[in-house]
Amino acid sequence: MNYFVGSYATSPAWEQWDAEAEHAYFSQLKALKNVQGLEHPFTGSLHPHDDDWFIANVSPDWQFVFTCVPGTMGALGKNPRFGIASDDEAGRQDALAFMQKACGAIGKLNKGLGRKAVKAIEIQTAPDRSKAEGSAKSLQASLETMLSWDWHGADIVIEHCDALVPEHEHAKGFLSLDDEIAVLNEVNASKNANLGLLINWGRSAIESMSTEGVLAHIKHVKAHGLLKGLMFSGVTDQESPYGIWKDTHMPASKNSTVEFGAEHSLLTEEEIHRSLAACGDALTENSIVGIKLGIRPKDAPLEPRVGYNQSALAMIDRFFEEVA
Known part of the structure; x- marks a missing residue:
C-alpha cells in the first residue's frame, strides 16, 4: 500500500519560502517508493507562494489530497465566525467562497499536470464553538451547496478535528463527531452522495486525551460506513518541544527499528x-492513509525532515506486511 505525506508540516520552506530548499526536499520525497502523493495545504491559492513552481516540481505521478485546515485556521484568526458549520451567515458564506477557491485550485492542478491528480479534499467543520456558534444544520446547508459544484473528480471528505468538550482545553473546538456523522448520513441519503469522514489520529487523541479515544472514533465512523481514511499525527501528554496535548503534528515515537522518532510521543508503532x-x-486501496508530522527544532536540517516521514511510513508498512 502507498501513502500520503503531509509534507508541508516538515517542509523547510513552509514558513518562509525557499524554492531551492523545497526542491531538495521534494527530490528526497520522490525517492520514497511507498509515497502515493502529498496531503497539500490549501490557504487560498493552489500554492501559498508560487503555483507554477509547484506544478513544475511535484512528481508527475503523485496523487494529492487537499487539506483546508491551514487556510481555515488562518481565516479564523481574522474572523472567529468563519466556517462551513457557522451559524453566522456571513461567516458561512465566506467559508463557502474559500471552498470555491479550493475547487478552482484543484482544477488548475489537474490541468497543469494533464490528468485527474486530486483524489480528495479534506474539509473541517469550523468555527471554534467556544468563540462562535456552529451547528449541524449549517454544515448540512454548506455541504448541499458544495455538492452542486464540479470538483474535477475529487471526493469531499470531512476531516474530524477535536470537538469542543467541557472537560478540558481544546485545540480546534469544531463540531462533534456525532453531528458530522448525522449530517453525512442525511446528505448522502437525500443527495445520493458518497461523502465520508477521515480520522486524524492526533486530533482524536486530543479530544479524548487518550489513545483509546482514537480507536473509539475509528470504530464509530466505521460502523456508519463512513470511514474514508486515517492520517497519523502524534501528540504527547508530557513536557516536550511539541507541547502537552497540542496539535503540533508530533512525529511518531522512536523504537529500535527506525532511525528517527520523537521522545514521549503517544503515537507508537x-x-x-x-x-x-x-x-x-x-x-x-482507495482509502486515504498517511502521515502529517511536524519538526522541532524548526530550523532542523533536511535529513530529519525526510527521516521522520520515512520512519513513520516504515511503521505503517510493517502492519500491512504482517496482515498480508
Missing part, C-alpha cells in the same frame, strides 16, 4: 498498528 487494525476492511 503499536498504536499505529492498533488503529489500522480497528479500520479493518474499511481500509482499501
